[in-house]
Amino acid sequence: MTRRPIGYYVHHHGAGHRARAGAIAAVSDWPITLLGTGVGEAGIDLPDDRPLSGRFDGVDGSEGRPAALHYAPIDHDGVRLRVARVAQWIATERPALMVVDVSVEMAMLARLASVPTICVRLNGERNDVPHLEAFRGAVALLAPFHVDLERESTPTWVRERTRYLPGITTAVAGGVPPSGRILVVIGRGGAPSNGARLAEAARACPNVQWRVIGPVSPVDDCPANLDIAGWVEDAAHAIAAADVVIGGAGDGLVGAVMAADRPFICIPEARPFGEQQATASGMARLGAAVVLENWPKAAAWPSLLARAKALPSPPRQRLHDPRGAQMAAIWLGEQAAAA
The missing domain is CATH 3.40.50.2000 (Glycogen Phosphorylase B;)
Structure with missing residues (x-):
């Protein structure tokens, strides 16, 4: 039986999102397709949605933006093309699951396109309306950190929907000669x-x-x-x-x-x-x-x-699980199979 792919949206700010996606995809026996700006031949390379200024903090600063969104600038060609490319891929490939690491807007787009989503939930104070609505619309949440690092202010229902998976890395775990530096x-x-x-x-x-x-x-x-x-x-x-x-x-x-x-x-x-x-x-x-x-x-x-x-x-x-990437891949496969 052919498995429908898992889509994995990779945010372009910093290197951590891409590294995490790559670590999971490398050990997954379920087909995973990366989608994001700068992924190149590793997946679906998306048009850039950043402001022309080049500065990007995840909030567009526009007036009249719906309360459930963080970044929805008006009249941005990159955003239009990006949304169209992801929607077309979903329509063509019919993914079993969409992992979103991270974007409230992409999580909402996948849900609107009738795809179950897993939201990657980073640490911090993310109890604002856009985050909570994206979490509510997801089938589950993935936190790439140990539960002991969780904030007390995180709502109970968010914790209950979260799978904590520390150690999602390809980093060296030992056996390296010390440099003394x-x-x-x-x-x-x-x-x-x-x-x-x-x-x-x-x-x-x-x-x-x-x-x-x-x-x-x-x-x-x-x-x-x-x-x-x-x-x-x-x-x-x-x-x-x-x-x-x-x-x-x-x-x-x-x-x-x-x-x-x-x-x-x-x-x-x-x-x-x-x-x-x-x-x-x-x-x-x-x-x-x-x-x-x-x-x-x-x-x-x-x-x-x-x-x-x-x-x-x-x-x-x-705070580290040496099988973090493998555990994440297994869990995402289970979620895709159940979708």
């Missing part, structure tokens, strides 16, 4: 990191080698123990080999750090709905990371690195 990870979803500030941190720890991966502003006087590597292909390997990892609280980085069980200093970045702050506060509460509100003064780094190394492994190990 401090690794600073800058994600794709935010602004470049301050190069001068990184140089000051490295100078405060002269006997330790620092490496920075991701976008960084220029460093005029780079100390010898600081390596500005830019984008790298082996980020997961670098994380697994690090003495201490420093970075934000995006799902991708947190998942990789927990998988590798590395000491973590987390400085959450501003994101819509307080997503990173929610995850960071949960890790702090559980003792899985040293969490800071802001980048510290250079003189604080030696003691902060020592604090991170002193944290025990069990809280980090608790």
Whole structure:
């Protein structure tokens, strides 16, 4: 019997959505088709729906937008073509299920096109009308984080409809020779990191080698123990080999750090709905990371690195499931079969 495909909508902000989709698709025995801007030959590449300004925070700022939507700009060719492309794919392929990671509007579109949906539910304060209505219209919700990181304010009915699936990652889990380096990870979803500030941190720890991966502003006087590597292909390997990892609280980085069980200093970045702050506060509460509100003064780094190394492994190990991607693939297959 031919299985109707699972559609997996991939949001284009940051790298975490694409990485999560890829990790699940790689181990699924159910056919999964990715749909999103920038997926290229890996699936259905959709027209870009971002504003002409290039700035995108998930809210269009227009007046008169229906309360059940976040982003519905008027007279945007990319949005029109995007909606038409997804609707055409649904009509042609008749998917058994649509996973939406993440978009209130795509979840509503799939539901209007008579497809059962699974909404990926990220952490943070998502009790606004658009999120709750999308959650209500879905057959189930997938949270790519441990239940212990859940916010107390999340409604009971949302929790009851949620399958918590931490560990959806292809990150390296062990067996990597230690590098002895401090690794600073800058994600794709935010602004470049301050190069001068990184140089000051490295100078405060002269006997330790620092490496920075991701976008960084220029460093005029780079100390010898600081390596500005830019984008790298082996980020997961670098994380697994690090003495201490420093970075934000995006799902991708947190998942990789927990998988590798590395000491973590987390400085959450501003994101819509307080997503990173929610995850960071949960890790702090559980003792899985040293969490800071802001980048510290250079003189604080030696003691902060020592604090991170002193944290025990069990809280980090608790937040990771080494079979996270496989469990997600099995569960989505079950949902598709039942649809």
